[in-house]
Amino acid sequence: MSGREAHGAGAGPTGPEVGATGAGPVADPADVFDAFDAGLSPDAQHVAGLGLAADAQDLLFRRARTANTFTPEPVTDDQIRAIYDLVRFGPTGANAQPLRIVLVRSPEARARLVARVSANNAPKVTDAPLVVILAADTGFHETLPRVFPHNPGARDWYADPAFRESQARFNAAIQIGYFLVGIRAAGLSAGPMGGFDAPGVDKDFFPDGRLRSQLVVNIGRPGPDAWQDRLPRLDADEVISTV
Structure with a gap:
């Protein structure tokens, strides 16, 4: 079966393809990059079954x-706030929201961070218009009475420090994924x-x-x-299974 057939055509169990002008074959995701370069319409580039417009999928x-290099154009606090205000609605366990975003603005803080990253990363951290440290707050349980109010006992679920840290790291990692997509949305x-030397960064910051x-x-x-060649992605058939 070809990639185009594998991804279906026209209407299916989830209804007609979103954004399509009519029934017909759906562009294979593997062909989307060429589609943009070839100047095809957004409808021709749209992937079946998604409620997101083609240009947003692309963005x-x-x-x-x-990106490995950046222009000098500043990234403002308002931009970061707008990103966070969008992605904060992503789910976390018990609505814990342990991600903390530290903007490294001062030259002194930038120098301390550069000293803690690998040699390959040091020039990137030196030159980027903004660098952030994404961290997990192991004291996230203190806000649970406010963000998870329907269960007054939720704070006590995390009395064990080791378990609390593991949950902080796990849920912060989920939020990091949202944050990276939010950067693209901006x-x-x-x-x-x-x-980077995580214990060293923790000690310094x-x-x-x-x-x-x-x-x-x-x-x-x-x-x-700014870009290296795009690396291969696993096909859906290698990732999705049914039990």
Whole structure:
């Protein structure tokens, strides 16, 4: 079966393809990049079964890339607030919301962070218009009476510090995924990096021990030679199974 057949055509169990002008074959996602370059209409590029317009699909996923260089254009606090105000509605366990976003603005803080990242990442952190540290708040349970009010005992679920930290890290990681997509929604690019000394970053930036660094992310408008070649993605048949 071809990729086009595998992804279906026209109406299906979920109804007609969203945004289509009529029944007919649906563009294979693997062909979407060429479709944009060839100047095909958004309808021709739309993937069946999605309620998101083709240009939004492109902005958030298909054409979005990890940036390695950035222009000098600043990234403002208002932009970051707008991103957070969008992505904060993503779900977390018990509505815990443990992600904390630290904007590294001062030259002194930037220098401390550069000293804690890998040699390959140091120039990127030095030059990016904005760098953020994404951390998990191990004291997230303190806000549960406010954000999970229908269960007054929820705070007590996390009395064990080790379990609380594991849940903070897990749910913060979920929120990090939302945040990265939110950066794309703002028309910006992200350069997430795991190559850093996490205990060192925690010591330098979170000395009270409450926050745990998860990821360092450069944010801005992509600069010259920002992209590497896109790496292969697994096919749906390799990922999705039915039991």
